[in-house]
Amino acid sequence: MTLTRAGRASEIRNARRLVQAAGLIFYVLSAQGLIAAGVGAYVYFQGGHASDLVLPATGAALAVAYAVVGYFLRRYWVWARNFAFVFSAIGVFFFPIGTVLGSVIVLCIDRANRAGLFPPPAHVLAQQEEAATAEEKASVLRLEPDFSAESAG
Numbered sequence: 001m002t003l004t005r006a007g008r009a010s011e012i013r014n015a016r017r018l019v020q021a022a023g024l025i026f027y028v029l030s031a032q033g034l035i036a037a038g039v040g041a042y043v044y045f046q047g048g049h050a051s052d053l054v055l056p057a058t059g060a061a062l063a064v065a066y067a068v069v070g071y072f073l074r075r076y077w078v079w080a081r082n083f084a085f086v087f088s089a090i091g092v093f094f095f096p097i098g099t100v101l102g103s104v105i106v107l108c109i110d111r112a113n114r115a116g117l118f119p120p121p122a123h124v125l126a127q128q129e130e131a132a133t134a135e136e137k138a139s140v141l142r143l144e145p146d147f148s149a150e151s152a153g
Contacts, residue, residue: 015115018108019073022084025101026070033063078118085109 040055069087072080088105091098112118120128 011115012117015112015117019076019112019117022105022108023070023074025105026066026073026084026087029101030063030066030070033059033061033066035059037063076112076118078121081109081112081118 037056037059040052040057040059044052044056065083066087069080069083073084084105088102088109091102092106093099094102
């Protein structure tokens with residue numbers, strides 16, 4: 001039985017490392033978004049048109065989004081896990097680097113989910129609580145007759 005506990009602790013430790021790595025990947029993607037924003041701003045200030053501001057605006061927005069998701073993913077927030085999964089699933093279609101990074105992030109999140117690192121949804125918790133209370137109520141068995149005041153009379 002101790003071996004199972006050790007295996008479970010090892011699995012959780014590995015899942016934590018994988019989520020931390022996925023968060024770092026999002027930080028790198030954020031830096032890439034800032035670089036894209038900087039290139040777009042450079043083009044605009046070199047005599048570009050107003051339409052050239054689309055690249056810096058989207059680059060900055062993606063950089064902020066990636067940084068926020070990376071930060072909260074490393075703190076095991078469920079919504080960050082969902083956004084990370086969506087961002088990486090979209091990134092899989094950007095061959096070749098996006099495919100590799102997206103696959104790694106999906107793998108990391110999958111391992112963390114299997115290890116139970118992220119809390120379950122509220123409806124699952126409610127079902128578990130109902131099952132526990134029903135089990136507690138059903139577990140009371142009276143094997144001896146009740147000798148109370150009314151039966152003594």
